Amino acid sequence: MRVLHYSTRLGRSAGGLYYSVSGLARAMAALGTDVTVAGGRENGFADDKHVWGTLPLLTHPLGRSRYGFSSAMQAEIARLRPDVLHIHGIWSASSIHGRFAPRGTQVVVSPRGMLDPWIVSRKPWLKGPHAALFERPMLARAHLHALSEHEATAALSYMPALAGRIFTLPNGVDPASAAQPEKRSGALYLGRLHEKKQVLQLIEAWERHAKHTALTVAGWGGQAYEAQVADRCKSAKRIRFVGALAGESKAQALSTARFFILPSLSEGLPMAALEAVSHGCIPVLTEACHLPELFAQDVALQMAPDFSDFHDVLNRLEAMSEEEKTMRSARARQAARSYLWPGIARAMLDNYARILSEPPR
Structure with missing residues (x-):
C-alpha cells in the first residue's frame, strides 16, 4: 500500500497538524507501510523537519500567502499515483490537490477541526466559492476521517452526501517517560x-x-x-x-x-x-x-x-x-x-484497506 500524506504546511506554523500528521505518518511507516509526505515549507523549515524523521518529504515553497498551491506538486502527485492520498486540513490548496487526485487513487480527507461551525462561519464570502470549486467536489469522491463524533456530525451537517463515507479515529500521542517528576506545581x-x-x-x-x-x-x-x-x-x-x-x-x-x-x-x-x-x-x-x-x-x-x-x-x-x-x-x-500512535496508525491502515477494497468513486 502506497500512502501519500499532504498537509499545506509541514512546519511548526501548522499548529497541531505539525504533531498529529507527523505522528501518524511515522507510526504508519514503523508498521511497514510505504509512506511519503508532501506539503509546503516556510522559511526556517530546516529547523522543523526533524519531526518527520526519515520519511521521504516532497516540499514546495509556500511564499507569502501560505495558501499552498504548487503546480509542480500537483504534477508530482499525478506521477506518484498513490493508492491513498490523505489530505490533512481544508480551506487551502490541499483541497485542490484532493479535488484533482489521480484516477484510481482513493482520497481520504481529515478536516482536522476545519468543518467546525465556528470555523465554517468565518469569512463566508471566501469559503462559499472555495467550497463550491474544491471542498465539495473533493468530498463527493472522498472518505472523511473525523477526529471525534462531534466532527463526524459537523461533517454530515455540512454535506449530508458524506453519509456512509465517514469513519472516526482520534489523534494519537507518543508515550511519555514513565519517570515521575520530583514535584508538580501550577x-x-x-x-x-x-x-x-x-x-x-x-x-x-x-x-x-x-x-x-x-x-x-x-x-x-x-x-x-x-x-x-x-x-x-x-x-x-x-x-x-x-x-x-x-x-x-x-x-x-x-x-x-x-x-x-x-x-x-x-x-x-x-x-x-x-x-x-x-x-x-x-x-x-x-x-x-x-x-x-x-x-x-x-x-x-x-x-x-x-x-x-x-x-x-x-x-x-x-x-x-x-x-x-x-x-x-x-x-x-x-x-x-x-x-498511543501504534494503535491509532493500525486502525487508520485498516480503514485504508477497507476503502481500497471498494470501487474508486
Whole structure:
C-alpha cells in the first residue's frame, strides 16, 4: 500500500497538524507501510523537519500567502499515483490537490477541526466559492476521517452526501517517560496563541481569581496576538509567558505542571491536551475540545467557554488534596494509553484497506 500524506504546511506554523500528521505518518511507516509526505515549507523549515524523521518529504515553497498551491506538486502527485492520498486540513490548496487526485487513487480527507461551525462561519464570502470549486467536489469522491463524533456530525451537517463515507479515529500521542517528576506545581497553557483558544481571556480570568496557583503560558502565534499575550503577562502577578516550547523543554513543562488548561472555542481534537494527559497533567477543558471520554472517566475537569464558572473551577483546583491530585494524575496516564500512535496508525491502515477494497468513486 502506497500512502501519500499532504498537509499545506509541514512546519511548526501548522499548529497541531505539525504533531498529529507527523505522528501518524511515522507510526504508519514503523508498521511497514510505504509512506511519503508532501506539503509546503516556510522559511526556517530546516529547523522543523526533524519531526518527520526519515520519511521521504516532497516540499514546495509556500511564499507569502501560505495558501499552498504548487503546480509542480500537483504534477508530482499525478506521477506518484498513490493508492491513498490523505489530505490533512481544508480551506487551502490541499483541497485542490484532493479535488484533482489521480484516477484510481482513493482520497481520504481529515478536516482536522476545519468543518467546525465556528470555523465554517468565518469569512463566508471566501469559503462559499472555495467550497463550491474544491471542498465539495473533493468530498463527493472522498472518505472523511473525523477526529471525534462531534466532527463526524459537523461533517454530515455540512454535506449530508458524506453519509456512509465517514469513519472516526482520534489523534494519537507518543508515550511519555514513565519517570515521575520530583514535584508538580501550577497550571500550564501550551499551544497556539490564537483568539479561538482564548488565551487573553484566560490570563485575565486567572489574574482575577487565582489566589496562590501560578500559570505558565507557553506557545506561539500571530505576531500581534503573541505580543498582546506577552505584554499582558508582564503585568500579571501569578502568570509568566515562556514562548514556544519544543523537545525536552516542552516535555519538562508537561511533566512538572500539575494542571493543563485549554479554554478553547473550537478544536478538532487537541494534540496538546493528549500530550498533557500522557504526561500525567490533570486537564481542564471546554466541551469544544471534544474529549467527552475524559469527562466521563473523571479524568478532566470541565469549564464553561465563557468563563462563567471559572471562579468555581479555580477554587476546585486550589482546594484539591494531594491525594486526589496523585490519583487524577495516574488516571490521566492510564487514559492516554488508548491514544498511543501504534494503535491509532493500525486502525487508520485498516480503514485504508477497507476503502481500497471498494470501487474508486
